[in-house]
Amino acid sequence: MAVADAVLPSPPPPPPPARTVVVRFALAPMLALGRVLRVAAGALPYLGLAAVWFTSAASAAKVVARRAWGEDSASFLFLQTLTYGAFTVLACVFLVLLALGVLLLCRMCVAYVIAAVRGSRREFKERAVGAIKPDSAADSFSLPRTAVLGFMADVPFMLLVVAGLLLAAMSHVEGSVSQGEMVGLVIVDVGIFAMNAISCSVIVPALALSFWKEDQADRKAPSQFC
Known part of the structure; x- marks a missing residue:
């Protein structure tokens, strides 16, 4: 008798409640959209940094083109168009990131609804709040040391631009x-050229490298959300 009991298969697990199945089916598109948003949110910062780099490089070259060939030259007009285009792309990236933030908030609300249906709201809160630690929040808003040094190097040139503008305003003569x-x-042109040169050669590459290292670390670390 004991052998017969051991041979009998274990009973199948009970099916999930009907309301859980309905909610999962209804909210499946939103969860799939969350995966797409995660990929887009990882690619957009690089696109924004590329737009910043092109804006800085074109602005620095535009100073040289204006001094060498004048504002009516084809080189200056091309660089000016490139600057406006890169700035437009940067503005679009910012708006898209803002929209992604709103959609990510909606996805968290969907995850909370699923947790409420499952009866595991406490687990959801522990996982969501546990993923946001003081150390991780500080790391998210920290800048690499090279970028900080680049920003500090920009300060004297910003003051140089202000001094040049004041000198030009005080020395202006009508006609x-x-x-x-x-x-x-x-002096203004020297300051603008130096700031843009530091941006495209120091600050932007340092930020891009920092983002790349964070992406590699996030891929190796297990996800905290379901």
Whole structure:
């Protein structure tokens, strides 16, 4: 008798409640959209950094083109168009990231609804709040040291631009361009060129490398959300 009991298969697990099945089926498109949003949110920062790099590089080259060939030259007009295009892409990336943030919030609400139907709201809160630790939040808003040094190097050139503008304004003469105004405009161009050169050669590459390292770490770490 004991042998017969051991041979008998175990009974199948009970089926999930009908309301859980209905909610899962109704909210499946939103969960699939969440995976798409995760991929898009990982790619958009790189697109934004690329737009910033092109904006900075074109702005620095535009200063040289204006001084060398004038504002009516084809090189200056091309660089100006490139600058406007890159800035437009950057603005679009910001708007898309804002929309993704709203959609991500909606996905969290959907996950909370599923947890409420399952009766595991406490588990959802523990996992959601546990994923946001003080250390991880500080790391999310921290900048790499190279980028910080780049921003610090930009400060003197920003002051140089302000000083050049003040000199040009105080030396302005109606109907002509004084020597002081010309010197002030040259100082402004030097400051703008230096800031954009530091941005595209130091700050943007450092931020891109930092984002890449964070992505690699996130791929290796297990996900905290269902």
